[in-house]
Amino acid sequence: RKEVEQDPGPFNVPEGATVAFNCTYSNSASQSFFWYRQDCRKEPKLLMSVYSSGNEDGRFTAQLNRASQYISLLIRDSKLSDSATYLCVVNEGTSGGGADGLTFGKGTHLIIQP
Amino acid sequence: NAGVTQTPKFRILKIGQSMTLQCTQDMNHNYMYWYRQDPGMGLKLIYYSVGAGITDKGEVPNGYNVSRSTTEDFPLRLELAAPSQTSVYFCASSYAGSSPGANVLTFGAGSRLTVL
Numbered sequence: 001r002k003e004v005e006q007d008p009g010p011f012n013v014p015e016g017a018t019v020a021f022n023c024t025y026s027n028s029a030s031q032s033f034f035w036y037r038q039d040c041r042k043e044p045k046l047l048m049s050v051y052s053s054g055n056e057d058g059r060f061t062a063q064l065n066r067a068s069q070y071i072s073l074l075i076r077d078s079k080l081s082d083s084a085t086y087l088c089v090v091n092e093g094t095s096g097g098g099a100d101g102l103t104f105g106k107g108t109h110l111i112i113q114p
Numbered sequence: 115n116a117g118v119t120q121t122p123k124f125r126i127l128k129i130g131q132s133m134t135l136q137c138t139q140d141m142n143h144n145y146m147y148w149y150r151q152d153p154g155m156g157l158k159l160i161y162y163s164v165g166a167g168i169t170d171k172g173e174v175p176n177g178y179n180v181s182r183s184t185t186e187d188f189p190l191r192l193e194l195a196a197p198s199q200t201s202v203y204f205c206a207s208s209y210a211g212s213s214p215g216a217n218v219l220t221f222g223a224g225s226r227l228t229v230l
Contacts, residue, residue, distance in 0.1 A: 004156070032217065043204055043221035044157070049214065087156070091217060100147070100164075100172065102219070104156035 004090050006105040013078055014113050020074040021108045023088030031093040031101075033064055033071045038085045038107065047073075047086070075110075083112045116140055120205050120222035127195040127229045135190040135225050137205030145208045146188040147172070147219070148180065150201040157204065163188055164210070195229045202226050 003026040013019045025033075033050035048055065050062040050071050061074040071090075075082055088105035118139045127133055139146065144165045149157040149172075159172030163182040177199055179191040188207075192199060203226075206219040 008154070034218070036219075041224075043224050044219070045221070046218050049218070100145070100159065100162045100170070102159070102217075104158075106154060106156045 004088055004103045004105040006086075006088050006108045008106060008108060010109040010111050012111050012113055015078060015080060017078050018074065018076045019078055019110065020072060021086065021110075022070050022072045023090075023105050023108075024068075024070045025088075025090045025103075026069070027090070027092055027103075028066075028069060029092065030069075030090045032091040033062075034089040034091075035060075035062055035071075035073050036087040036089055036104075038087055040084075044087055078112045080112050080114060083110055085109045118205055118207055118220050118222040120203075120225050122225060123223065124226045125228070127192075127227065129195060129197065129229060131195050132191070132193050133195065133227075134192075135203055135205070135227075137188045137190070137222060138186050139188075139205075139207040139220070140186065141207060141209075141220065142185060143207035143209045143220070144185070145210055146182065147206045147208075148178070148188070148190045149204045149206065150174065151204060151224075152201050160190065160203075192227075197229050200227060200229045 005024045035047040036044040037047045038044040054063040059076045063072045085107040087107045092101035121136045147162040148160040158174045161180040163169045205222040
């Protein structure tokens, strides 16, 4: 059974702090990885893809560790607007090449406190 | 450019009733999907489509049907609503391939369904 595991939180973090959370996946053949952000009662939206070499987008850094089968998300200088649920998404890959092989984690709830 | 549009946003059904959730996208994506999201759970794939005329089951297809007559539209049909189908439903689309934007899902705003 394919599994993507996340700490559900909530993570309560003061504004301006750095926060990091991990996501583990069970299928070693997984091909691509993403972090999505979901605000309360809204749809998920892509935050960033996760590349093998790690990647950074402003205050956000994503890393992949294939040997230990986890991906991480680091948020620096956290803002009140970063409060959301962060979904880890792993693509197992399919013959058709689409996103039907995606497995979603249950999400990590982040609360930035003033 | 509207992206992915779902209707209705909210609906209350009685057990045994039927309804269709509508989904349309204007991005010319070949792939479309229906997910459901229950509280505290990850999104579960109900059905997906790789193009007009082609549909396939996802992880939790029982109690649902879909059709894909055009590239733009992918309606989800509930034939005999049950309380277990109370959930938030998201339609999404993507394009397949190996470019950086491939397989990135664009979601609709969601449809909140309650079956009583």
